[in-house]
Amino acid sequence: MSAKTSTTGSDGFTAEERAAMKERAAELRAEGRKGAKRADGLQAVLDRIAQMEPEDRALAERVHVTVTATAPDLAPKTWYGMPAYANEDGKIVVFFQDSAKFNYRYSTLGFQDTANLDDGDLWPVAYALRAWSPEVEKRVVELVKAAVS
Template sequence: MTEQNTTTPPGFSAAEHEAMKARAAELRAEGKPGAKKAEGLQSVLEAIAKMEPEDRVLAERVHVIVSAQAPGLSPKTWYGMPAYANEDGKVVFCFKNSGKFNARYSTIEFQDAARLDDGEIWPVSFALQSWSPAVEQKVTELVKAAAS
């Protein structure tokens, strides 16, 4: 049984949903490059909304961290999964929800564009089963490093 974290709200608040919709509308209004980013944001939000509740909470929290800590990454879907790309359009990482492939846990999977290199061997995939302050801190550190 997974223990729920009572200090972090499950999913996006109504205000967060409205802010994201407003930002997507702003990006669409800015012209073609912004429109592409707005479409990517919309596709990520739609992909997250289709997830099972346990996966959706994790994906939403990851999205909030990326939006706050790595605003230079552009949201997009990649093989139907929420993903975040650098300015060259290369995917830095994606969120693979457990329900997509009937897996035991969701993962954050970093790609070649991520800047996580650490010697001759380093992890590129991290399992997520629940959200906690420690998980939030680790995901924040990974996202910052990958986007740096």
């Protein structure tokens, strides 16, 4: 990974990534009421991520970038104080729960019942997330694509 996308430290988003997200929020606000609501949701997610412990923050940032790139139609918003991404009906599809939220030993990537992950009579809807790697990113992309299909 390049230094720009490295998530092994607590550096968080690069200055370029932060600037791009602020520009996007401003564009959404300029689109009117619906865009302003989406921009407010994005800002709430970014603020919540900024409050996390360094390891959780690094994971949450990568999840945010991956979900928004993979499923740009999902709207970022907070849900029970967690970064989450909702469909156009406003229903949560995917969320990130940092390990500090309930003092767990791992963060969680979770999916709500609106996610299209059905596989027979039993399938996982939550995943322990302890580190980010190319393999983890690939799997998250696959899950998000399936969830919104």
